[in-house]
Amino acid sequence: MTPVDRFPTSGLEEDARARELIGSALAETLVVEAAAGTGKTTELVNRIVAVLRSGLARVDQIVAVTFTHKAAGELKVRLRQRLDEARQEAGGGERAHLENAIQHIEEASIGTIHSFCTQILRERPVEAGVDPAFEDLAEAEQRRLYFKVFRGWLERALDEPRPGLHNVLTRLAWTGTGKPADELRFAGWKLIGWRDFRGPWRRDPFDRDAEVDRLVALVTELAKGSERCERRSDELYRALAPARELVTWVARAGPRLDYDTLEALLIKLLRDLNRDKRKGRGPFGNGISREEVLKSREALLRQLASFQDQANADLAAQLQADMQDLIDAYEDRKRSTGKLDFMDLLIKARDLLRDNREVRSFLLKRFTRIFVDEFQDTDPLQIEILLLLAGSDEETKDWRQTVLAPGKLFVVGDPKQSIYRFRRADVGLYQEVRDRLLAGGARLLHLSRSFRAPAPIQECINAAFSGLMQLSLIHI
Ligand SMILES: Nc1ncnc2c1ncn2[C@@H]1O[C@H](COP(=O)(O)OP(=O)(O)OP(=O)(O)O)[C@@H](O)[C@H]1O
Ligand SMILES: [Mg+2]
Structure with a gap:
């Protein structure tokens, strides 16, 4: 059985417990599913802050990806604010860790998956077989x-x-x-x-x-x-x-x-x-x-x-x-x-990670914590990149076989709002990946408390989508 979090408690208590675990279960891989406005991005930022505060990773070892430049910009701003607040409350070693993170925040890899791929290709152009001066x-x-x-x-x-x-x-x-x-x-x-x-x-x-x-x-x-x-x-x-x-x-x-x-x-x-x-x-x-x-x-x-x-x-x-x-x-x-389009960036980065053992080993050590927002919108290539990077072994070429490094990956998503479904991401893939993560030891958490929509609207959305979700499962 997959380790799904089930507490004999009310929804609100489960919600509070999930939020608590996001900040404390730092050695576990977490998959958070929640509807719009439940604070998914806020919790992702909280988790980054908790990891940095504990000293489990430095800010330059962190990768945080989301799906638009705008969202990435907002993520950076939110992280900076939360780090600042956390620093004021912290003492001793934790405070030193947070101060260090604030000082070096520009070294964090926070952006879109494409900007992350650009970053690795620029660092290893020879191994990736790309023009070192490539333009995206x-x-x-x-x-x-x-x-x-x-x-x-x-x-x-x-x-x-x-x-x-x-x-x-x-x-x-x-x-x-x-x-x-x-x-x-x-x-x-x-x-x-x-x-x-x-x-x-x-x-x-x-x-x-x-x-x-x-x-x-x-x-x-x-x-x-x-x-x-x-x-x-x-x-x-x-x-x-x-x-x-x-x-x-x-x-x-x-x-x-x-x-x-x-x-x-x-x-x-x-x-x-x-x-x-x-x-x-x-x-x-x-x-x-x-x-x-x-x-x-x-x-x-x-x-x-x-x-x-x-x-x-x-x-x-x-x-x-x-x-x-x-x-x-x-x-x-x-x-x-000498140009690369969006898909080249993904393909070349995936090939590099998958096929070059030395580079993979280097990147696995270099990036020790991966955070993914809007996980429901990831397409097959992006999944490969993220999961190869979240694994603990340097050899597996198939992302489906990758053994998760405990605590390395944290993803949040809302399977009901995949806006890119008509591009390449789809809810079927999302469900497959989620199930694989859970089978590999990840814990599934749900957030139910919403800070935006009043409850009746949300219930209506859930009811309207549940039929569609079932349908899409049948078609896989
Ligand atoms: N624990 C909290 N207490 C109070 N307000 C919160 C809390 N968490 C989030 N919020 C507020 O709720 C709003 C939505 O939060 P956030 O953007 O993190 O949600 P989200 O689930 O990521 O939304 P989306 O689905 O649109 O990405 C924000 O204004 C945020 O400040
Ligand atoms: Mg969000």
């Missing part, structure tokens, strides 16, 4: 550089036969909402954001052309059935107009229609039929009942939806392969100008 690209510059690379790539790519690209452009021409080139550029940007997941994506067997033929036959059957309707004003008859149009198209263009176009037309048909699902009423037509037509429409919609899922997965894998050289071109351009 701000988000806007990164985008500008990518746009330029994309324009060049698209011109080249359109001159060559690329099945995935042809397919996606056809699809976008029929079903896209914006300009195909813009949508493609966005897809490339997404791929760049996932480039740490190397290797081709899985392609399940999918006989696309045979499926297309089968579905076109089904559409033709439904369209023909609908022609037997006696009233052209019948709602069901009108709702089936997109099916009849597709059949007309296919008949007119005949063999000139390639399978990419047919695939796009079928996916467009799914969307169009779903837009108008009226059933109409009364007798339908000559020798064909309304029920029969409705049943065929439902069956077709189900099959089109399943076709769309398979076609999308197949297209994504093809496109990933066809856009690989876009990612390479982007990487080359950065390299040749």
Whole structure:
């Protein structure tokens, strides 16, 4: 069983006990979960102060990360204030420790995870294989550089036969909402954001052309059935107009229609039929009942939806392969100008920590206490970096195997407020990491007392989110 803190006490007492432990259980790894405004950041600062006061670590051995520059700035200000207050109350050796911390506070590694990575790469550029004078690209510059690379790539790519690209452009021409080139550029940007997941994506067997033929036959059957309707004003008859149009198209263009176009037309048909699902009423037509037509429409919609899922997965894998050289071109351009983007900082720091034993050993000794705020927003690369650093061994390459150094790691988070879920962090990963930490000896604490929101609002938020949390667990 995981060592979850359970006291036979009221919520308020549990809360008070949790806060007490944060300041006193300095030899334990702690995972604190709490909702907004319960004082998570305040407790993180309290814990840093407690560690510094006790002399268990010096300020330059501390790493504190959060997820925006603004939050990091606030964290520094709060820490300075609390250190000052604590110094006034302390005596003897503790006072000396606190004074030392205040004097050297600028040496603390307090910032975003990206600034922390920049710091280690600057210290060990040779081992990390980066230009010692590298510049990190701000988000806007990164985008500008990518746009330029994309324009060049698209011109080249359109001159060559690329099945995935042809397919996606056809699809976008029929079903896209914006300009195909813009949508493609966005897809490339997404791929760049996932480039740490190397290797081709899985392609399940999918006989696309045979499926297309089968579905076109089904559409033709439904369209023909609908022609037997006696009233052209019948709602069901009108709702089936997109099916009849597709059949007309296919008949007119005949063999000139390639399978990419047919695939796009079928996916467009799914969307169009779903837009108008009226059933109409009364007798339908000559020798064909309304029920029969409705049943065929439902069956077709189900099959089109399943076709769309398979076609999308197949297209994504093809496109990933066809856009690989876009990612390479982007990487080359950065390299040749000595620039690193946000993800490079994470990848290079992770590689350095994971693969270079000497550097890892040095960093493990150098940083003895790690504090993470907003832990729910950590993405897979950040988790790797933090957990490799929080371990006690120099060899494990897999963050999942890392053995926690007791007391080294302190994380606070609110799994209900992951704002980066739509980027790369997600609640499933958070839960996996939390469970691993607990299995590795960490203690889980909850804070329940809120200093911001009145209780009814909080209860409402919790109730609204609990269903979503369950759902996300099912999807993992
Ligand atoms: N023990 C406490 N007693 C009184 N006020 C507190 C206490 N802890 C925190 N506060 C106040 O509550 C407010 C919220 O605190 P804090 O920013 O630490 O919460 P948080 O949980 O980190 O919030 P968020 O979820 O927004 O990050 C602050 O104004 C802080 O000063
Ligand atoms: Mg906070």
